[in-house]
Amino acid sequence: MKNEPILRIRELTKNYRSGSRDLTVLNKVSLDVDRGSTCAIVGPSGSGKTTLLGLSAGLDVPSSGSVTLNGIVLDLLTEDEKAQVRSSHVGFIFQSFNLLPSLTALENVMIPLELKGDKMARQKADELLGKVGLGDRADHYPAQLSGGEQQRVSIARAFANEPSILFADEPTGNLDGETGATVEELIFDLNTDAGTTLILVTHDLNLANRAGRVIHMKNGKLFSDSLTNSVS
Ligand SMILES: Nc1ncnc2c1ncn2[C@@H]1O[C@H](COP(=O)(O)OP(=O)(O)OP(=O)(O)O)[C@@H](O)[C@H]1O
Numbered sequence: 001m002k003n004e005p006i007l008r009i010r011e012l013t014k015n016y017r018s019g020s021r022d023l024t025v026l027n028k029v030s031l032d033v034d035r036g037s038t039c040a041i042v043g044p045s046g047s048g049k050t051t052l053l054g055l056s057a058g059l060d061v062p063s064s065g066s067v068t069l070n071g072i073v074l075d076l077l078t079e080d081e082k083a084q085v086r087s088s089h090v091g092f093i094f095q096s097f098n099l100l101p102s103l104t105a106l107e108n109v110m111i112p113l114e115l116k117g118d119k120m121a122r123q124k125a126d127e128l129l130g131k132v133g134l135g136d137r138a139d140h141y142p143a144q145l146s147g148g149e150q151q152r153v154s155i156a157r158a159f160a161n162e163p164s165i166l167f168a169d170e171p172t173g174n175l176d177g178e179t180g181a182t183v184e185e186l187i188f189d190l191n192t193d194a195g196t197t198l199i200l201v202t203h204d205l206n207l208a209n210r211a212g213r214v215i216h217m218k219n220g221k222l223f224s225d226s227l228t229n230s231v232s
């Protein structure tokens with residue numbers, strides 16, 4: 001259904017066991033995100049932003065609660081099935097890059113394309129690296145790249161499968177002002193040109209305020225939401 005939210009989260013909870021007690025890092029969070037919208041998540045370190053993103057993309061398993069992504073309920077899917085959903089619908093820019101160290105920049109960007117059997121994988125990956133300003137670094141391994149350059153490879157990889165939803169965890173956190181501005185434009189262009197839904201985590205309030213909706217998190221809960229003005 002076109003009108004249904006692209007992301008629907010209900011009572012999502014994540015606990016970790018710490019010694020003899022349970023630590024609740026995400027506490028019954030419910031959230032709907034509209035298709036084609038842009039949404040920023042802000043909040044102090046440790047408030048659960050990365051946890052919420054990982055669970056929303058099916059990269060992590062909740063303690064309880066439900067996630068529906070693009071109409072697909074993730075809760076009962078196997079890891080392989082969730083990987084398939086990500087391959088078809090999701091781009092993810094990790095706070096910690098998550099590049100494969102044994103692959104070059106180009107090969108890292110090719111992964112999502114090869115997983116889909118795209119015969120133009122090499123050429124498309126090359127173009128994407130050019131877009132993030134790394135055309136001349138295609139053959140470098142992650143260890144030979146600076147933090148900001150690794151971040152840009154991870155951004156190119158997230159764009160590769162033309163996702164309908166892009167999760168970006170601090171996408172400009174490791175970049176200088178100029179490169180950060182370029183990356184910001186690339187991400188928002190993806191929304192304008194391809195209608196990709198954006199969910200960004202950021203500490204940069206200027207970036208957050210570019211999004212149509214800003215959600216503040218605190219202690220594993222949504223603290224305020226500029227769209228609904230409600231606290232759940
Ligand atoms: N595997 C884990 N085991 C135990 N605790 C964890 C684990 N992963 C995350 N946490 C805890 O969950 C809480 C939320 O972490 P999360 O990474 O979601 O925070 P964040 O809001 O993204 O913070 P930051 O802004 O620093 O990136 C933190 O207190 C963290 O220590």
Ligand SMILES: [Mg+2]
Pocket residue numbers: 049050051095169
């Ligand atoms: Mg984080």
